Amino acid sequence: MKLSGLILRVSLTAMVLLSLVFSALIWRNPSRLGRTETSSALKTTQETSASQQAAYLYVPTTAYYQTGSQKVQLLQKDQSATGEIHKTIRQWQLKQVNSSVQLSTSALAALLTQTDTLQLTFSGPVTFGVFNAHYFAKPLKNVPSFQFDRLIIDLKNRKPKLTLVDDSTRMSRTATLAKSPTTKLRAYLQKAQPSGLPVVEKRLNGKLVPYYAKPVALSPYAFLLDQQNANHFVSLLMPTNSAAAVDSREIGDESIYTLGDTRMTLNSSSSVMQYEDPGKTTKSTRLGTALNKGEAAISQLNLQGITSMHYFSYDKGSRTVSFRSYAQGLPIFNSLDNGLVQTVSSESGLTTTFSLNNLTVAIPTSQALKTLPATQTVLTQMAAAGYAQSTIQDIRLGYYWRPQSASSQVVDLTPTYFVELNGQYRRYTEWLTPQAVEGQNQPAAQVIR
Secondary structure, eight states: OOHHHHHHHHHHHHHHHHHHHHHHHHHHOHHHHHHHHHHHHHHHHHHHHHHHHHHHHTSOSEEEEEETTEEEEOOBTTBOHHHHHHHHHTTOEEEEEOOOEEOOHHHHHHHHTOSSEEEEEEEEEEEHHHHHHHSSSBOOSSOOOOEEEEEEEEOSSSSOEEEEEETTTTEEEEEEEESOOOHHHHHHHHHHGGGOEEEEEEEETTEEEEEOSSOEEEOOEEEEEEEOOHHHHHHHHSOOSOGGGSEEEEETTEEEEEETTEEEEEETTTTEEEEEETTSOOOOOOHHHHHHHHHHHHHTTOOTTGGGEEEEEEETTTTEEEEEEEETTEEEEOSSOTTEEEEEEETTEEEEEEESEEEEEEEOOOOOOEEEOOHHHHHHHHHHTTOOGGGEEEEEEEEEEOOOOTTOOEEEEEEEEEEEETTEEEEHHHHTSHHHHHTTTSOOSSOBO
16 A cells, blocks of 8 residues: 555544544533523523512512611612512511501601611502512411501511501501511611611601601612513514414504504604503402502513512502612603503403513612702792692602613613602602793693603
């Protein structure tokens, strides 16, 4: 055999062996296996979020701690105080809820200022049934029917005492707790109290609102934005084996999708979608039914930022349940309904209104604190601008989500006061403009809901 033939055979054999070695390495490469592992991990995360989302949605939104003669609203940077408290007391057990008692005005005032009490409030009324099903790990079996919006946990004695209060009616019920250690809770309160805002709760046209006696300094925020297209939600809410089964058409700045009796309408100017399903009718006008239907509807949207969204309000007349994004325990508002989900369950069916743009996770920011005036200063400015205090329905701290450019994946949130007039939340500085004062009895051109 010639030397050249021998060399050729050896070379071919070596190439085959190298090919087998590289093939084995490729198949065993973690980056290849990472696809399967990542897919599995994402699936697990989504299932966990789906099973716990009601607990996120129906966690109280504000936490106060009363010690001595001072009440503070617990606020911690990059944390939800009520969420952290929920983690520490979730394993507590409710054993019994006693009969209702209506408190006098003075008795309620004394209860709200009772020393060494943790007070958790919802932004709107909740039923005990919804609370019982999601707040504590082990629900109470015999569930009484009533609604409330405040939990007061008395920590003075070794065993904590729980009182459930409806601020508007002053109806209250005490509850017996078991397996309720307070060591972790007290440790959290000790850590969170120094950064809390001194506050006094006062009645404003029948509603208890926090008054900040001194100027408050809050951190601006930045959030990553989840922007979806219409097809994403069409596939979620209108699943079908044939893409042609979903009819789509454009009328002006609206895109309308229909599948059978269901209908979805996208407003291209605001990126707000409205989903209507006339087949999901509800005869019940009970609050608990509306809250449960609302949670079921929002779960269908599979939102990425569900952990930052909470129950915000309920309108009894229209049966509208509103869920809103929160940052640092404060609600987020804007003029385009970003971060807002509203559901209506009635005899006409189910209607869900939501945005294509929703917040996901907070990102670090080095922006300086923004100082806001005391609450009374804001009310004085409103009065000077011509607004009677009797017309103000609510005033609260929150974050303003300025509409972002189409290409931006980051949202800046600015802290400010929001004042509600005629059912509309707007920044207090907007209400103070001459145009707003002149048109206060007319529908606003740009409403912050």
